[in-house]
Amino acid sequence: MLDSVKIARRQSEIRQQLAGLVGKDKPTEDETRSMETLDGEYRTNETRYRAALVAEDQERREAGADLETRSDREFAELTSRFELRQVALSLDEGRALSGATAEVVEELRSKGGYQGIPVPLAALETRAGETVAADQINPKVIRPIIDRIFPGSVAERLGIQRINIAQGELAFPVATAGAVFGWQTNELANVGAASPFKTTERSLTPDHTGGAQMVISRKALKQAGDGLEQAIRRDMNAVIGAELDRVVINGSGAAGQPLGIIPGAAAYGIASTSVGDTASWAAFRAQIVAFMQANAITSASQINLGFAPTIWAELDDALVGGTATSEWDRLTKQVGSPAISNTIPLETAIMTATVQGIAPGYLGIYGGVDLIRDPYTKAQSGQLVLTGLVTADFTAPRGMQTRILTGIGAP
Known part of the structure; x- marks a missing residue:
């Protein structure tokens, strides 16, 4: 005291x-x-x-400064101790949440409405195992669960930025017209006609909600150790990430999906060029020149590029006449390593650039994962069905920062 x-x-x-x-x-x-x-x-x-x-004045000042930054830091520390196992047991047995898990759930509930138990997205990240009682009987050695295979994030490689939104709608005003420059035709003439400054809005709205579902068997729920929690964490994280990655590229804008880059090219003002020829450095170079002519970039290394594995195979197989240098070598020398993923359709490539600190696209995620239990569907066998609801939206603020190439390698 x-x-x-x-x-x-x-x-x-x-x-x-x-x-x-x-x-x-x-x-x-x-x-x-x-x-x-x-x-x-x-x-x-x-x-x-x-x-x-x-x-005590200095001590009070230090304490006050600490209080100003303690909230975010303490919440991050609480999230790092969040136990998904407690959520599973609460949904299955009605066991009360405790410790950091209970505090994080209470904080999320105070910020928005959840039908089930809210889970922060950060808690789905793979991290070191939770503390488990050391005296559990384990008659045999259980090896770590082998995860399913999911593709890496092509959206991140293309420079798409993820932002978290608590609630409401987020709008990005984009300037479309403004000042013009003109010269005096004579000493008393006007320098040019005034032009109004115009903007258009790109918005992120909470209109698109999807869910990741899984069934947890009674045997899995009763197993000792943290393997189950880690598997649930990795699996939900991977399946949500893979689907968000897909809708960024191919979201139809219908049936509840956000509008992605390729289906929404016309709506976002993204230029789409049909190559209609084999994959080559020259085809990509032409689009890089178009970026430069639009004052979007000053160097080829500022381009983010992604395409399907078949285009990589074609580039790697095409050798420059009389040399051992392939078209792939020429491309990576200028652009760097592109993102290669089946998420991008065949014979299609996407080129993006971050201009003036503005990402080519924004993936907005609303709040955390809303984890809801269903104890009835599989009640006859004691299984638990979990659904993780995610609300997200995508928008491309400026179409000039993205270009699409189609028909690459088409016969």
Whole structure:
């Protein structure tokens, strides 16, 4: 306890004692001496109190500075200790949440409505195993679960930025027209006709919700160890990530899906060029030149490029006449290593550039994963069905930052 607080409490006690003594009409000699003693102590404590405040000033400043940044840091620390196993047991057995898990769930509930138990996206990241009781009987060695195979994130390689939105709609105003430059035709002439500054909006809205579902068997729920939690974490993280990656590229904009880059090329103002020839460095170079002519980039290395594996095979197989250099070698020398993924359709390539710090596209994710239980569908076998709901949307603010090439390698 701070010295200033201790002194303040003692001062309060002295005032109470003096109030009782002063109210007497004929105090005794002992009471008179007591009043003098308490009065002297009170005056001394006033001096000590002011000195304590001065001495503790720096400590209070440091504490205040710590409080200003403690909220985000503490929540990140709580999220790092979030146990998905507690969520599974709560949904299966009704067991109460505790510790950091309970605090994180309560914080998420206070920020938005959830039908089930809210789970922060950060908690789905693969991390070191949770603490497990060391005295569990384990008659045999259980090796780690072998995960399913999912593609790497091609959207991230293309420079698409993920942003988290608490609630509401997020709009990006994009300038489409503005000032013009003109020369005087004579000494008194106007320099040019004024042009209005115009903008258009690209918006992210919470209109698209999808769900990742899985069935957890009773045997899996009763197994000791953290293997189940890690497997659930990795599997949900991978399947959600793979689907978000797909809709960024190929989202139809219908049946609940966001509108992706390729189906939404016309809506986003993205140029699409039909190559109609074998894959070559020259085809990609022509689009890089178009980026440069639009003042979007100044170097080929600023381009992000992605295409299907068949295009890589064609580029690697095509040798420049009389040399051992392939078209792939020429491409990677200028652009770097492209993203190769089956997420991008066959005979199609996507080229993007980050211009003036603005990403070529934004994937907005609303809140965390809303984890909902279904104990009835598989009740006859004691299985638990979990659904993780995710609300997300995608938009491309400026079409000039993206180009699509089609018909690459087409006969």
